[in-house]
Amino acid sequence: MDATEWDTRYRLAREAQAGQAGRLWSAVPAQIVQDTVTPWTPGRALDLATGDGRNAIWLAGHGWTVTAVDFSAEAIGQAGTHAVEAGVSVDWQVGDATTWDPAGETFDLVTVVYLHLPEPALRTVLARAAGWLSPGGHLLVLGHDRANIGTGAPGPSDPGILYTPELLRSSIDPSSLGASRVMRCETIRRDLATDPEAPGDGAGYALDTILIATA
Ligand SMILES: C[S@@+](CC[C@H](N)C(=O)[O-])C[C@H]1O[C@@H](n2cnc3c(N)ncnc32)[C@H](O)[C@@H]1O
Structure with a gap:
C-alpha cells in the first residue's frame, strides 16, 4: 500500500469511529x-512507521525523547491528536x-x-x-511472521511482505553494520486473549517475528 x-x-477508521474509538490499532x-x-x-528514541503513534506515545510517556515517522500524513495527524490527549510531546514527521x-x-x-514491505x-x-x-x-523490530498465515490470526496474507527470523537477522548483518549484535531473533506467539488488539477469529495466538539488536 x-x-x-x-x-x-x-x-475511514477515524470517520467510522471504527476499532477502538476510531483508531486503526490499539492505543x-x-x-x-x-x-x-x-x-x-530512557533516552532518544525513533519510531519508524509509527502509524497513529501508539508506540511513540507510550515511549514518550515512559521518559523517552521521541521522534516518530510515517509516510501517511493522516496517520501523523491522528498521532498528534492522540499525543495531545495523552499529554506527551513527540517530534512527528511525515516521511518515507x-x-x-x-x-x-x-x-x-x-x-x-x-x-510490512517487500523484502528489498x-x-x-x-x-x-x-x-x-x-x-x-x-533496535527493536516486530512484525507478523510468515508462519502466521496458517494460524487464522489477523495479519497480511502475502508471504512476500511477512517476516522470518532469517530475513530480519540477515538484514542487519554485522559485517556490514559495524558493532550491531543480534540479542534475540525468533518467531514468538502473541496471545490474542491478552493482546491489546482485538482478538482474532477463533485463533488463540498469532505468530510474530521479533528482532532485538544492540549496537
Ligand atoms: C500496520 S501499521 C503499524 C503502525 C505502528 N507501527 C503500530 O505498531 O501501531 C504500518 C504503518 O506503516 C506505514 N508505512 C508503510 N510503508 C511505509 C513507508 N515506506 N514509510 C513510512 N511509513 C510506512 C503505514 O502508513 C502504517 O502507518
Missing part, C-alpha cells in the same frame, strides 16, 4: 514491546522510511513495529535503522 492508500485507511503497544523496552534506560534521514542524529532506541525495501529500512544506533542503543 502506498501513502495515499494508508491515508484513506486511517481516515498501547503490543505487550512484547512494553515488556522489552521497560527495563531499558526507506528514504527518511535523521540528519546525523543517533538514537538509543529505534523501533520498527508491523512495517524492508532490508533497506532495517540496515539504515541499525546504522542510526548510539553505542549501546537498541
Whole structure:
C-alpha cells in the first residue's frame, strides 16, 4: 500500500469511529514491546512507521525523547491528536522510511513495529535503522511472521511482505553494520486473549517475528 492508500485507511477508521474509538490499532503497544523496552534506560528514541503513534506515545510517556515517522500524513495527524490527549510531546514527521534521514542524529532506541514491505525495501529500512544506533542503543523490530498465515490470526496474507527470523537477522548483518549484535531473533506467539488488539477469529495466538539488536 502506498501513502495515499494508508491515508484513506486511517481516515475511514477515524470517520467510522471504527476499532477502538476510531483508531486503526490499539492505543498501547503490543505487550512484547512494553515488556522489552521497560527495563531499558530512557533516552532518544525513533519510531519508524509509527502509524497513529501508539508506540511513540507510550515511549514518550515512559521518559523517552521521541521522534516518530510515517509516510501517511493522516496517520501523523491522528498521532498528534492522540499525543495531545495523552499529554506527551513527540517530534512527528511525515516521511518515507526507506528514504527518511535523521540528519546525523543517533538514537538509543529505534523501533520498527508491523512495517510490512517487500523484502528489498524492508532490508533497506532495517540496515539504515541499525546504522542510526548510539553505542549501546537498541533496535527493536516486530512484525507478523510468515508462519502466521496458517494460524487464522489477523495479519497480511502475502508471504512476500511477512517476516522470518532469517530475513530480519540477515538484514542487519554485522559485517556490514559495524558493532550491531543480534540479542534475540525468533518467531514468538502473541496471545490474542491478552493482546491489546482485538482478538482474532477463533485463533488463540498469532505468530510474530521479533528482532532485538544492540549496537
Ligand atoms: C500496520 S501499521 C503499524 C503502525 C505502528 N507501527 C503500530 O505498531 O501501531 C504500518 C504503518 O506503516 C506505514 N508505512 C508503510 N510503508 C511505509 C513507508 N515506506 N514509510 C513510512 N511509513 C510506512 C503505514 O502508513 C502504517 O502507518
